[in-house]
Amino acid sequence: xxxxxxxxxxxxxxxxxxxxxxxxxxxxxxxxxxxxxxxxxxxxxxxxxxxxxxxxxxxxxxxxxxxxxxxxxxxxxxxxxxxxxxxxxxxxxxxxxxxxxxxxxxxxxxxxxxxxxxxxxxxxxxxxxxxxxxx
Amino acid sequence: xxxxxxxxxxxxxxxxxxxxxxxxxxxxxxxxxxxxxxxxxxxxxxxxxxxxxxxxxxxxxxxxxxxxxxxxxxxxxxxxxxxxxxxxxxxxxxxxxxxxxxxxxxxxxxxxxxxxxxxxxxxxxxxxxxxxxxxxxxxxxxxxxxxxxxxxxxxxxxxxxxxxxxxxxxxxxxxxxxxxxxxxxxxxxxxxxxxxxxxxxxxxxxxxxxxxxxxxxxxxxxxxxxxxxxxxxxxxxxxxxxxxxxxxxxxxxxxxxxxxxxxxxxxxxxxxxxxxxxxxxxxxxxxxxxxxxxxxxxxxxxxxxxxxxxxxxxxxxxxxxxxxxxxxxxxxxxxxxxxxxxxxxxxxxxxxxxxxxxxxxxxxxxxxxxxxxxxxxxxxxxxxxxxxxxxxxxxxxxxxxxxxxxxxx
Ligand SMILES: Cc1ncc(COP(=O)(O)O)c(C=O)c1O
Numbered sequence: 001x002x003x004x005x006x007x008x009x010x011x012x013x014x015x016x017x018x019x020x021x022x023x024x025x026x027x028x029x030x031x032x033x034x035x036x037x038x039x040x041x042x043x044x045x046x047x048x049x050x051x052x053x054x055x056x057x058x059x060x061x062x063x064x065x066x067x068x069x070x071x072x073x074x075x076x077x078x079x080x081x082x083x084x085x086x087x088x089x090x091x092x093x094x095x096x097x098x099x100x101x102x103x104x105x106x107x108x109x110x111x112x113x114x115x116x117x118x119x120x121x122x123x124x125x126x127x128x129x130x131x132x133x134x135x
Numbered sequence: 136x137x138x139x140x141x142x143x144x145x146x147x148x149x150x151x152x153x154x155x156x157x158x159x160x161x162x163x164x165x166x167x168x169x170x171x172x173x174x175x176x177x178x179x180x181x182x183x184x185x186x187x188x189x190x191x192x193x194x195x196x197x198x199x200x201x202x203x204x205x206x207x208x209x210x211x212x213x214x215x216x217x218x219x220x221x222x223x224x225x226x227x228x229x230x231x232x233x234x235x236x237x238x239x240x241x242x243x244x245x246x247x248x249x250x251x252x253x254x255x256x257x258x259x260x261x262x263x264x265x266x267x268x269x270x271x272x273x274x275x276x277x278x279x280x281x282x283x284x285x286x287x288x289x290x291x292x293x294x295x296x297x298x299x300x301x302x303x304x305x306x307x308x309x310x311x312x313x314x315x316x317x318x319x320x321x322x323x324x325x326x327x328x329x330x331x332x333x334x335x336x337x338x339x340x341x342x343x344x345x346x347x348x349x350x351x352x353x354x355x356x357x358x359x360x361x362x363x364x365x366x367x368x369x370x371x372x373x374x375x376x377x378x379x380x381x382x383x384x385x386x387x388x389x390x391x392x393x394x395x396x397x398x399x400x401x402x403x404x405x406x407x408x409x410x411x412x413x414x415x416x417x418x419x420x421x422x423x424x425x426x427x428x429x430x431x432x433x434x435x436x437x438x439x440x441x442x443x444x445x446x447x448x449x450x451x452x453x454x455x456x457x458x459x460x461x462x463x464x465x466x467x468x469x470x471x472x473x474x475x476x477x478x479x480x481x482x483x484x485x486x487x488x489x490x491x492x493x494x495x496x497x498x499x500x501x502x503x504x505x506x507x508x509x510x511x512x513x514x515x516x517x518x519x520x521x522x523x524x525x526x527x528x529x530x531x532x533x534x535x536x537x538x539x540x541x542x543x544x
Contacts, residue, residue: 063481064487
């Protein structure tokens with residue numbers, strides 16, 4: 001029972017390592033899931049080699065969306081922005097290690113959408129961003 | 136009065152016996168979203184397709200006659216259920232939402248004009264808000280709102296002041312789907328009438344749960360859905376006062392709603408068919424009649440009394456949980472809905488963990504975003520009760536909520 005709320009999810013929700021904001025930053029983007037009001041802002045600092053040196057998120061929402069943001073940022077430290085462009089839904093699901101129904105999937109994937117919209121410099125976080133990087 | 140035996144009632148609802156996971160029985164506390172269906176309703180629709188399926192009002196053969204008779208009998212039952220003795224005042228629609236849209240599009244387009252005042256409330260479901268916003272945009276109407284007090288009641292003093300603006304229309308929910316507040320509809324309608332307004336009551340949450348009479352309320356329009364009162368989805372009703380319905384233009388054009396059609400014009404059918412264009416959800420309308428029969432056999436006063444006991448007990452037990460706050464707890468009159476927040480825990484997480492314990496509750500804004508803005512919370516969890524819920528289910532809810540709190544502490 002309660003496998004959706006694996007220890008790691010509760011842990012990252014209660015004690016996030018990457019909560020906060022970065023000012024100045026190189027990339028910042030925020031958006032929300034209007035369905036449930038989850039709101040997330042992600043800030044990144046990028047080194048001269050194009051790799052992420054620091055990352056932070058802020059906002060509010062359910063344990064799944066907040067833990068997903070924390071795990072995601074943890075995983076992108078040291079990654080090149082071009083690698084981030086290729087992150088997909090599957091990467092997030094691997095990080096979380098749980099199966100989700102369609103409603104909660106939206107919570108889990110909100111941070112990735114925001115991260116990729118920021119990296120691509122787009123005005124809007126759309127569902128297309130959850131597939132392989134193109135455009 | 137019949138004696139109320141909940142165990143016997145539960146046997147009429149096959150779905151209440153399922154397990155949501157192996158060994159985890161369903162505890163259904165989301166009847167405010169949609170109610171479960173008794174066998175008699177399921178059978179009525181099944182039987183219709185097996186023995187009586189034909190198109191209504193469009194044939195002289197055996198099945199067409201039979202289907203028409205069943206459909207119209209159902210209309211008469213639903214009309215009688217809400218205290219109307221004129222079945223033609225009862226128009227079948229898809230749901231409460233369509234009923235309100237019908238009033239906005241037909242009556243509103245014809246009889247409202249620029250700068251007319253329409254009074255709504257802060258506790259409306261989006262379906263009694265957005266249709267008026269759309270019409271206001273089109274016509275340049277002025278929308279005013281009766282505020283909700285901290286206790287969860289409508290502020291009647293502000294309502295009195297708003298009535299001085301001579302509104303053309305006053306529309307409000309009889310019972311809030313979030314706060315559970317039962318508004319003093321009869322008194323509000325009387326005041327609105329004295330001010331010269333037409334009245335619309337969104338009865339989606341009241342008609343299923345206690346006895347409502349359009350005669351007693353003296354209301355002009357009333358909207359409700361079958362699926363929240365043990366009936367099927369896809370059918371609802373609009374009650375309208377005959378004099379008003381007569382003057383209204385048709386809402387949709389097509390078959391059934393006409394008397395005569397020429398190449399360039401038509402004359403509309405009489406009531407109620409003027410508003411029922413196209414082949415209708417016949418089986419569902421018949422199921423609606425069966426739902427009303429089921430509720431009437433038990434008695435709405437008996438149901439209301441039982442639900443009242445359940446919700447009182449639920450609120451007392453839920454309040455023992457640390458960090459739990461009930462929205463609209465102190466409302467003067469409330470029905471079987473308990474929306475709540477748990478400090479530091481998102482409603483989605485609450486609902487998800489309850490689901491793992493077999494308990495179905497709703498999480499989110501329950502189609503009432505402005506009301507959540509009013510209470511400055513993004514979302515809430517909601518447990519709602521109906522005639523088939525039990526005290527044991529409430530205990531299971533409370534124990535599971537304690538588990539939720541523990542997990543996040
Ligand atoms: C108060 C209220 N009004 C209107 C509706 C809309 O009902 P339907 O979706 O069946 O049209 C609901 C349903 O949740 C409701 O609770």
